[in-house]
Amino acid sequence: MSAVIEEHHDDHDHGPAKGLARWLFTTNHKDIGTMYLWFSFLMFLIGGTMALIIRAELFQPGLQFVQPEFFNQMTTNHGLIMVFGAIMPAFVGLANWLIPMMVGAPDMALPRMNNLSFWILPFAFGLLISTLFMEGGGPNFGWTFYAPLSTTYAPDTVTFFIFGVHMMGASSIMGSINIIATILNMRAPGMTFMRMPLFVWTWLITAYLLIAVMPVLAGAVTMMLFDIHFGTSFFSAAGGGDPVMFQHIFWFFGHPEVYIMILPAFGIVSAIIPTFARKPLFGYDSMVYATASIAFLSFIVWAHHMFTVGMPLAGQLFFMYSTMLIAVPTGVKVFNWVATMWKGSMTFETPMLFAIAFVILFTMGGFSGLMLAITPADYQYHDTYFVVAHFHYVLVPGALFSIIAAVYYWLPKWCGRMYDETLGKTHFWLSFIGVNVTFFPQHFSGLAGMPRRIPDYALAFADFNMISSVGAFIFGFSQLFFLYVLIKTITSGRPATAQVWDGAKGLEWTIASPAPYHSFTTPPVVTLENNPH
Amino acid sequence: MRAKNSSSASANRTTAASTLGQTLLGALLAVGVSAPSWADRFNMPVGVTDISRQVYDLHMLIFYICCVIGGGVFGVMIWSMLHHRKSHGVEPATWHESTKVELAWTIIPVFILIGMAVPATKVLVQMYDTGGEDMAIEVRGYQWKWEYKYLDDDRNKAFGFMSNLSTPQDEIQEVTAKGEHYLLEVDEPLRIPVNRKVRFLVTSNDVIHAWWVPDFGIKRDAVPGMMNDLWAIVEEPGIYRGQCTELCGKDHGFMPIVVEAMPEDEYDAWYESRKILAKEQEKLASMNFTHEELMEQGAEVYSKYCASCHQENGKGIPPVFPALDGSAIATGPVDDHIGIILNGKPGSAMQAFSSQLRPDEIGAVTHYERHAWGNNTDDIVQPIDVVNLMNKEG
Numbered sequence: 001m002s003a004v005i006e007e008h009h010d011d012h013d014h015g016p017a018k019g020l021a022r023w024l025f026t027t028n029h030k031d032i033g034t035m036y037l038w039f040s041f042l043m044f045l046i047g048g049t050m051a052l053i054i055r056a057e058l059f060q061p062g063l064q065f066v067q068p069e070f071f072n073q074m075t076t077n078h079g080l081i082m083v084f085g086a087i088m089p090a091f092v093g094l095a096n097w098l099i100p101m102m103v104g105a106p107d108m109a110l111p112r113m114n115n116l117s118f119w120i121l122p123f124a125f126g127l128l129i130s131t132l133f134m135e136g137g138g139p140n141f142g143w144t145f146y147a148p149l150s151t152t153y154a155p156d157t158v159t160f161f162i163f164g165v166h167m168m169g170a171s172s173i174m175g176s177i178n179i180i181a182t183i184l185n186m187r188a189p190g191m192t193f194m195r196m197p198l199f200v201w202t203w204l205i206t207a208y209l210l211i212a213v214m215p216v217l218a219g220a221v222t223m224m225l226f227d228i229h230f231g232t233s234f235f236s237a238a239g240g241g242d243p244v245m246f247q248h249i250f251w252f253f254g255h256p257e258v259y260i261m262i263l264p265a266f267g268i269v270s271a272i273i274p275t276f277a278r279k280p281l282f283g284y285d286s287m288v289y290a291t292a293s294i295a296f297l298s299f300i301v302w303a304h305h306m307f308t309v310g311m312p313l314a315g316q317l318f319f320m321y322s323t324m325l326i327a328v329p330t331g332v333k334v335f336n337w338v339a340t341m342w343k344g345s346m347t348f349e350t351p352m353l354f355a356i357a358f359v360i361l362f363t364m365g366g367f368s369g370l371m372l373a374i375t376p377a378d379y380q381y382h383d384t385y386f387v388v389a390h391f392h393y394v395l396v397p398g399a400l401f402s403i404i405a406a407v408y409y410w411l412p413k414w415c416g417r418m419y420d421e422t423l424g425k426t427h428f429w430l431s432f433i434g435v436n437v438t439f440f441p442q443h444f445s446g447l448a449g450m451p452r453r454i455p456d457y458a459l460a461f462a463d464f465n466m467i468s469s470v471g472a473f474i475f476g477f478s479q480l481f482f483l484y485v486l487i488k489t490i491t492s493g494r495p496a497t498a499q500v501w502d503g504a505k506g507l508e509w510t511i512a513s514p515a516p517y518h519s520f521t522t523p524p525v526v527t528l529e530n531n532p533h
Numbered sequence: 534m535r536a537k538n539s540s541s542a543s544a545n546r547t548t549a550a551s552t553l554g555q556t557l558l559g560a561l562l563a564v565g566v567s568a569p570s571w572a573d574r575f576n577m578p579v580g581v582t583d584i585s586r587q588v589y590d591l592h593m594l595i596f597y598i599c600c601v602i603g604g605g606v607f608g609v610m611i612w613s614m615l616h617h618r619k620s621h622g623v624e625p626a627t628w629h630e631s632t633k634v635e636l637a638w639t640i641i642p643v644f645i646l647i648g649m650a651v652p653a654t655k656v657l658v659q660m661y662d663t664g665g666e667d668m669a670i671e672v673r674g675y676q677w678k679w680e681y682k683y684l685d686d687d688r689n690k691a692f693g694f695m696s697n698l699s700t701p702q703d704e705i706q707e708v709t710a711k712g713e714h715y716l717l718e719v720d721e722p723l724r725i726p727v728n729r730k731v732r733f734l735v736t737s738n739d740v741i742h743a744w745w746v747p748d749f750g751i752k753r754d755a756v757p758g759m760m761n762d763l764w765a766i767v768e769e770p771g772i773y774r775g776q777c778t779e780l781c782g783k784d785h786g787f788m789p790i791v792v793e794a795m796p797e798d799e800y801d802a803w804y805e806s807r808k809i810l811a812k813e814q815e816k817l818a819s820m821n822f823t824h825e826e827l828m829e830q831g832a833e834v835y836s837k838y839c840a841s842c843h844q845e846n847g848k849g850i851p852p853v854f855p856a857l858d859g860s861a862i863a864t865g866p867v868d869d870h871i872g873i874i875l876n877g878k879p880g881s882a883m884q885a886f887s888s889q890l891r892p893d894e895i896g897a898v899t900h901y902e903r904h905a906w907g908n909n910t911d912d913i914v915q916p917i918d919v920v921n922l923m924n925k926e927g
Binding site for chain 2: 002059061062064068069071135136137140141142146148149152153175228237238242243244258277278279280281282283284285286308309311314316317320321324328331332334335336339340341342343344345346348356359360363364369370371374375376377379380382383384424433444448449451452453454455456457458459460463
């Protein structure tokens, strides 16, 4: 009898399988999280290469490196790959690694689906990227793929693009279901909702957003498919359809999508700042409510992307007011972070530097967002580089910096080794300078009248574009440096303690570094000491 | 002064590397030294309409409010980062909520937002007051040019013309030096009078474009199947330049908007003469031309309307834009050739030119395509052939 129990016990302690099979068939949340993170890093480098092709062409007026058709393919694929291939999978990877450890669960609720939702992605993006090498070229209609440019006037490869989007959507929905099921069902005793770390909260809300809007995107691309191949006219004015309807559907998905890419970032920053300020997060409850408010508002602001499309006055006013309202919960979050820092006992390790840069630069992106919400002024900003500057400020030093901060913060827990602080700080300052040199001048070129998505421009915009391109190359190559820092840490970093950061609170810090392959096989007891709220 | 020198030097740049330093220097100096072009280079233009000035004021108001809030938030953050450091031996406080403070920074922003929304609403309501116009012009987007139709009081077309980019390909492809208005110049600008309320009816023939003149403070999408409304009363004569601002395909960056605002009497005189010119151009449809005349006009039309896809050498960019040199259509029956130019090819990028070009232009370009490069059919295509085919098709 005891032998049977012994055997059973051993079974639970087994380590990972060996070789390729470990990664193909794994159902372990840590393995899958690792794969998501490396995949997103690869996509980040591919999308970044496309960005550098764009910036090289825009270094000076005239066409030097690429022709307009290819340029449009680069802007389109850069956007698609960064949004769906880099930022989103990175957050899912972090969710996989962290949520079970944070709520005291042994794994994700649905491990086999977890494996599937990851393994769809390489096929989806392989398909998307392969279109660049097909006859007629890849998608060239912008990541927003407005009809009829993406239907009647699209290259033949648009069908592969549609299939790719369907696969990404299926992957996202599966990932979301898994995250929701894990959070709702697998919390350790005592881990009540209002004691969950904010990263878990923000991901819970994000997952609901994903489930709500991914089917809408799937609907939009399916209607495109029907317009292209089956003779319908959803978006074709000539057949009685409406191209503007495409934009309404797209942005009904697209605006929540924007918050899908930023809410988990809020969770990360809300974990890092208290650690390095050695002070509990200020206003935990209001952070949760603000996140929920932002998620709700995200469904009723979509047409602010379409102020120039020709809506009736009442519609314009509604979307202007609702958009301005987003400033309130977002402001609450920023004020809470600042209040957390206030009277703390701060140190400035690499994760903290990225988190502080996040707060400052994301807030600047928020300000330009507020300006864009003002409809009459938006007419002047719409589809100019001012918009490009705005959304890159919220996505690069916003979403991306939070991901990098998270990697530095939790990497010692994942691999059991510390990164080199000097190298980390060097990476931070290179990125910080690079990102601002790249995107700050774009505010000016936009205000001066430079439209976005053009391969060539008037001479008046030359100076700012040149500065911007220099910044982009600094930023781009400092991410290769990041890769070097990561590899060096994983292969030869000095061993990390279980606690890693002296101010860190939360269940993940109660287990060893590196985290054992199976953690919390018996649920931990949640106390105020190991979980701050 | 130095800022001015450096910026004029950068306009004449020859190589990128040698001017990079100058550019960075120029931009830095321009921040510190007041140069006349300071506002133009860093900020939105004030513009030449009442609306554009109001929009500018609104933009600056919001900008200053953001600066004040940002200064406060970042100021507190930076002060905190400098003073509340572990290295200074600070013991962390333990408080982590305050209902009063949290309510304050939720409610106060609402009032600030209301303060922004009120003036914004006022300007927006004015912008939507499109009625009571003195004249109307239909603005129609095409891949990749604009058509302007002057409408009479009954909203019928008085006359119209296409407005194409006039920057030569050689400037774009770095063969020759770039002119002052590189990419912001057209063969025929839209002409409007000052001090009259002009209503623009904006639409598109193919994909979505957007019509924007920054100095007028107006921008609106040109959507196929939809007619959008805009208006402007321009107060100063001058030439105002803008660009298409909605991605519309390959040459999205190459379809500028140029508007010449003229004193009223000059405009009226131009209007009459342009109307007569349009009438005379219609007569060309019934005239006969020699091979040389057709080749000359055909080459001109070709490079304006056809070369961006089919290329000057007729080789196209297969498979999206097929070659015309040696193609079955350009060497086959004349009527099929004219027909595809008139009606386009559904499901492809080939547009219908029947509403964009006059019969004499279509005749000439068809003739040109049949005799240029390696093509050498023995027919002569006259405008009347085009007219006959159009009549036959109804």
